[in-house]
Amino acid sequence: MFPLAKTQKSAPRRGTTTLIVTAMLAVVVGFSAISVNVLLHMRKAAWELARQSSENLASTLDADIRRNIDVYDISLRAVVTNIMIPEIGELSPAIRHLILFDQAATAKHFGPLKVFNAAGHLMIDSSALEPAPDRAVNREYFQVHRTDENGGLFVSHPAADAKGEMAVYLSRRISGTDGAFGGVVVGSIRLSYFHDLFRRVKLGPEDSLTLIHRDGFVVMRSPFDIAMVGRDLRGVVGIERIRSEQTGWLEAPGAVDGVPRQFVWRDGGGPLVTLLGKSLASIYDPWQSDAAWILSAMAVLAIVATGASILLAREMRKRSADEHRFALLSITDGLTGLANRRQFDDILQSEWLRNQRNKTSLALLLIDVDYFKIFNDTYGHQGGDRALKQIATTIRHEVQRAADCAARYGGEEFAVILPEATIESAQMVAERIRSAVQAISLDGAHITVSIGIAAVVPASNWQPAELIAATDAALYNAKDAGRNQCRSARPLTPAPGQGSAGLSARSAGDRITAAAG
Structure with a gap:
């Protein structure tokens, strides 16, 4: 048993040591917690920044695609309207072409406009006064318009045109004055348009850009893979959300290579959905480098921190919180919580x-x-x-x-x-x-x-x-x-x-x- 005097001298020493150890442990724990919190926020910020960038890009691409579809649809509407003029059939082919196709949109990726009658026979072709025989009775767009009186604009799945080039077909129903099916006016946008549009977008090595039909079929993909054109994705994870929601994002493995990606999609309410996939590795790689540096710095600071510094930091945090609270009260309406x-x-x-x-x-x-x-x-x-x-x-x-x-x-x-x-x-x-x-x-x-x-x-x-x-x-x-x-x-x-x-x-x-x- 120690003498009383020695015990009395040791008690303050042990108390001081305990305080120092406790303070240093508190420093380590506090700085570790701060580091983890900062890193988690940085990780979330990296993800959010990638999502916002992808959404902006997807919106831009969707606007371009939608604008071209709308321009082409105006031509289809004009033909549907003018074809119902009673005297149109009595005109010469040249005059009839001038009336029907004078305002038709033209571009290198746009195919000619064609008019098929109710039996599916080609009657008028914007590219020729005397059209070659053709029949569309078994084609997708013809079947859709024959059975659907109020279908509006229909955009088909990718299919080969007369020259063997892949295209999507845009069509509208021709109805008689009694509402009976009178035929179809149809045109096409070649997939080369989507390919050229996607090729101008700079993607990371593991990123992807896909244009999906609302039915779940692939129209175009970058990096380009001809085997993906027309592929049915309806069984892929998350595809139902992409088909049903105009705008959104999710994390899922790629359908082709299984690479984990952040997928962001955007469409303007039409039949085509622009889907941008950014690999999680490309999102988090910069964050991992910063995280390693921050963790090292925080470890050194935690080791050299003292009890006085942590007490001062706590006092400063309290003061900062009070000032923030008072500042918030000064700009907030007390009843509604809105800005005053x-x-x-x-x-x-x-x-x-x-x-x-x-x-x-x-x-x-x-x-x-x-x-x-x-x-x-x-x-x-x-x-x-x-x-x-x-x-x-x-x-x-x-x-x-x-x-x-x-x-x-x-x-x-x-x-x-x-x-x-x-x-x-x-x-x-x-x-x-x-x-x-x-x-x-x-x-x-x-x-x-x-x-x-x-x-x-x-x-x-x-x-x-x-x-x-x-x-x-x-x-x-x-x-x-x-x-x-x-x-x-x-x-x-x-x-x-x-x-x-x-x-x-x-x-x-x-x-x-x-x-x-």
Whole structure:
């Protein structure tokens, strides 16, 4: 047994040692946790960046494909319309060709337009005044249109044309005045168009780019493999999601080589789906290099860290959290949780300058609760507060982009800032909000909103107040027109030689006149 004096001296020493050891262990654990958290966020960010890049590329490709299909479909529609002219059969072949195919789209990848009668016989060919005999009664597009009266535009699976080149066929039904099947007008887009389009896209060694028919058949693939054209993928993992959802992403092994990929797809609602597959290895390789460096650095810092530094770091984190909380409280509306008027003004000014630099459109919504005073008088202030909270939640749910800002503008007024948004996209957001609010039921009570919409590409001689004034005028038009509706302002246009002062000097009557009815 130790003497009392020795025990008393050892106790503080052991306590100090324990504190140091505990502090160092806390440093190791803390820095390890931070490192793991940072790495996980970096890994997620790498995945998300790859997804966004793939989605942008897929959207661009889909827009190009859709535009060409729409252009070709216009030609098909023109032929379907003109072929129904009663006197068309009495004209000479040359005049008939001029009427039917004068506005037909032409390009090196577009095939000729052909008209088959109800029996499947070729009657008219845009490439020849005297068409060679041909019959389409057994072809896919003919069978589809003969049985489907309301099929609209039909895009076939890949098939060989008369010259042996692979193509997809675009066709429309010809119906008589009584709705009876009168034949088919058909054209084709050669697969060389899709091949040339995909070839211009720079892919990684293990990446893939595939164009899939909505039925699940492959139209084109890059890297190109002729064996893949026309292949049925309906049994492949995830293909049902790709066929049923217009936009999405998933991780799955490649159908050809089994390489794990991040697949992102995009289509504009048509029969063809653009599917971009990026290998997970190419996504995570840069992250793995950074992760090794960060883990090494964190290990060294954890070893040399001291108890004082970890205590100081904890104090600093606490102070930072408090400051963040106080800062958040200063810019948040206490009732709805949306941005308050001060934050709205700051963000509008910031986005105005940013959109001005980028020369992009900035949209604004002003939302006013209809008959809110009557609602408040009927259900009390607590009922009114619950209604405002529910409306705020609905607005927050419908305003989906990270850069958008929803704010409480005043008592029962809300505002939504939509950076880089056109008047058309702002109208879609406004209508979603209006419909969602109309569907709210508060103990059997319903409430509606009126919404004013305006958009402008900010110029250096304009001010945000001009946008607010135009939106406010559109809101008053919506309320004057009966409420529970959205109204858009016409574009703001300064008079020649006028700066912002000239714009601001316009009367309120001029502003209201500028709003669309």
